[in-house]
Amino acid sequence: MRTKTFPAAVLAPALLGACNRHQSTLAPFGEDAADIRSIAIVLLVGAVVIAVGMAALMRAAVRAPEGRMTHQGGMKMVLWLGGIIPSILLFGLLVWSLPAMRPREVAPADLRVGVEGEQFWWRIRYAPQGGTVVESANELRLPVGRTVSLALSSTDVIHSFWVPGLAGKMDMIPGRTNRLVVRATKAGRYRGVCAEFCGLSHALMAFDVIAMEPAAFDRWLAGERTPAPDSPGARQFADAGCAACHAIRGTAAAGKIGPDLTHFGSRTTLAAGVLPMTRANIAGFIRDPGKTKPGVRMPAFPQISPAEADGIAAYLQGLK
Structure with a gap:
């Protein structure tokens, strides 16, 4: 029974992996x-x-x-099936696919x-x-x-x-x-x-x-050009040292090392597609990004209290 089910168990994940429509x-x-x-x-x-x-x-x-089959018949079969027909097929495929390579x-x-x-x-x-x-x-x-x-x-x-x-x-x-x-x-x-x-x-x-x-798209791009609105959270963001790496247009934050966060709240995922965009996830990532993404270059901020991290997360989530 195990021998019969093993191939199905191996092939099923591979076949199911192609069933999504957002990355296929x-x-x-x-x-x-x-x-x-x-x-x-x-x-x-x-x-x-x-x-x-x-x-x-x-x-x-x-x-x-x-x-x-005689020797002569075998040689003809090798010539046609091993040489002439494959050459014709490959040449036809090449001509058919060339426009897609332009x-x-x-x-x-x-x-x-x-x-x-x-x-x-x-x-x-x-x-x-x-x-x-x-x-x-x-x-x-x-x-x-x-x-x-x-x-x-x-x-x-x-x-x-x-x-x-x-x-x-x-x-x-x-x-x-x-x-x-x-x-x-x-x-x-x-x-x-x-x-x-x-x-x-x-x-x-x-x-x-x-x-x-x-x-x-044109409306979205025009909206992206607008700076972030003034907010008390901008001061808290700067006091925590985040402005050294991140930029938020319309504020004093002009860091170039990390991602631009001007309209951060309008994105649906956090940490490059890893986490849903929730306040709890943002706060946790601020305090310990390496827990979510090992080897990430963003430093951890354990000195920031959970309440402070939550305040910064609320500010960032509101940048839309």
Whole structure:
């Protein structure tokens, strides 16, 4: 009984892992990912056809009487099945897939977005043509139907930018900028990850991808340019030393080391896609970030009392 159930127990998690729609190459929301899925399906069907054909040949060869095939007949079979037909099929696949490999053109008016991988979070800068650069973190928003050029880089180690439903993977290498041009086709909330081992919390380095209708995206980007409102919590935030690493536009906080927190409260996740955005999670992360993300560069603040941490968390949660 154990022998029969073992293969099912092994295969079930692998098959179920492809059933989600927010992080799956089988549920594309970008043109490139749709092309990748189409190519993968064609290659899979071709592989199955070849495997079935080989199995049928093997069965016929085993059952055939001795001496049925001559040497000359065998050489013709090897020539056709091992050389001519595979060459024709591979050439056809190459010609069919070449259009999907053509780089997407970028017009001067297209949106540019800079994405920097850091241990273990994502710095994101929106640079619209003729507009003000807007910085955010751990959340990438894209207008549906518009071409977006992503400039991918890293400040520390090699990371890999991957949104399975949007496009293929691309490495982020220190000292080099790689460009990935994408176009979202369907609105929704999706997920991206780092696909290159980059340290202790590599598996905890995710980000949200929100594809929006163009008009909604324009309104959101305009709102992101507005500074944070004045609040008594800004003084408490600064007194705790948070302003040394983080920036909040409209306040004295102008740190460049950590993520920009100007509209922090509008994000749905905390710590690069790891925790839900709740006051308790924010306060706990402030006092001991290493408990959630081992190896993170943000220092712990055990000297801050739970009440103080809760006050700062309430302030940050209100930045929308």
